[in-house]
């Protein structure tokens with residue numbers, strides 16, 4: 001139910017013009033509201049689809065990253081044999097390919113530890129041999 005904005009005559013909802021004075025019915029207001037609502041809905045739809053696109057991109061990114069950023073067996077071996085080279089590789093790669101760099105750094109660290117242990121054992125063995133040789137009477141028979 002609505003009323004003429006000009007003369008106040010009661011009008012049917014379906015009437016487009018006032019039967020009394022011919023003024024256009026205030027239907028325009030409801031017509032303006034409807035497009036306004038329609039413009040809000042299309043705005044909501046891109047918003048609702050927008051989070052889906054980054055989510056799709058994010059799901060692609062981990063799939064694309066491993067092709068670049070995977071532990072390299074050859075470089076790991078190089079880092080194990082030459083820990084200093086491994087350290088340099090680790091420092092240069094940790095920005096771009098952190099997974100690969102971390103793997104190289106891990107093998108360089110293992111190599112460092114093994115080298116240190118072997119070094120201690122070797123020094124211990126030399127000291128032991130020296131002590132045995134100096135205290136052995138077998139030395140004097142030469």
Ligand SMILES: [Zn+2]
Nearest residue numbers: 004007018021
């Ligand atoms: Zn009227």
